[in-house]
Amino acid sequence: MAVTTLHRPAHRDALGLLESAFGDGRLVTAFGRCTVEYDGRAASSLGPGDRLVVCKPDGAILVHTDEGREPVNWQPPGCTHRASVRDGRLRIRSERTSPDEVLDVAFERIEQVTAYEVDDRSDLTLTGSEEDLRRRILDEPDLVEPGFEPIATERETAAGPVDVFGSDEAGRPVVVELKRRRVGPSAASQLRRYVEAVDEEFPDEGVRGVLVAPSVTDRTAALLDERDLEFVALEPVDGDGDS
Amino acid sequence: MAVTTLHRPAHRDALGLLESAFGDGRLVTAFGRCTVEYDGRAASSLGPGDRLVVCKPDGAILVHTDEGREPVNWQPPGCTHRASVRDGRLRIRSERTSPDEVLDVAFERIEQVTAYEVDDRSDLTLTGSEEDLRRRILDEPDLVEPGFEPIATERETAAGPVDVFGSDEAGRPVVVELKRRRVGPSAASQLRRYVEAVDEEFPDEGVRGVLVAPSVTDRTAALLDERDLEFVALEPVDGDGDS
DNA sequence: TACTGTATTTCGCTA
């Protein structure tokens, strides 16, 4: 059976389904009035309320309220789920090590528990990422500037990996930092850091830094200007239907 | 009724529940075999598979597979959900403007649809955030260094707001950047940016920069050292049970 | 495992 649902179950019955579903790798949802305690990298406490709890076979657990894209509490994949009944409450505990983290959900009332058999072999294909912007530039380096020649991607430097490293028409080293969307000051700092690192590798060659992004904020433009860094406006995907 | 569930409903019946639930602000889950198309800031396509779709009354929608903490597709709060049946498929479309984004889920088979009435008035209380670290330092400035005196928090500079701005025993301006956990190179760059901005405000006063965090990576320590920036090891909450 | 950077980041706050 692909889906098993218990409506307003006794805690004992809910416990049975949870244990069975955790055991054979099914996806589980539970809805009811609960409290949530978390302790790990930080610590949190959440008073009584109705929430949707999602337990995944990979060890992830999500506690969702009726608001927001983000779960109010969660545990990432790799945790171990356990269910129990104590003090008249149905409890779901999710634990992991490194870092040590525990999430505890205690239901005083459980409205519904469902276990789902999931068959999903499709992968997401996504366009418009920074990866697409990189490909676009490697395909057509002149988009950065006429005569630009890419030499390496993810080139290691003392300050970290540079998105695209190349040379300009005059043979000067060029550090290119890519961003898929409008950028703030941190991108300027990042580019500056790379340029300084590469500058130590190529003394007196006048290493240039170019930020490639759809746009920059005013403050970022000022920061780039101060540091003699350049900006090239470019989208991750061609806006026109051509090409 | 707090929870309404349809098991293996006809698309028409599922549609009825969805429209009703969208209309009166209920939380909805739908599970079945579906495809997902997204177009907006980026664009994506997801082939057929079994997924759990969560629609929230605030306009958020989440498409969850059986893996990962993150939804494979989603739409943030503020969207408008609409359900329909076309070409033998049950469709859920979630749209918003600024930015223009559309998410389309098309079910070829629907295993279960549930609408939940949610009553949740509790707020999360969380400890161990950067805010806690700031309070800790304002309570006990000597944790930064003996004689440190905080003057302002979130003090505006040309490079952005500084976490804690103060002065040292000798009256020199001090810029403090706080991080709740071990930090990488970007934090060093950020601090440097602030110090340079404040340095322009207080020429020849020898503005100091101090990074307060539990720890730093090796490369970050080197970057701090190169730029004459300092590091103070401190956790957002007192590790001991004392104090 | 630790480090580094991206993300359809989301989220909260402020000007």
Place this chain on the structure above:
DNA sequence: TAGCGAAGTACAGTA
């Protein structure tokens, strides 16, 4: 609304 930075960020890639 845009800008800015935090997050229990999660996640992927790499050493």
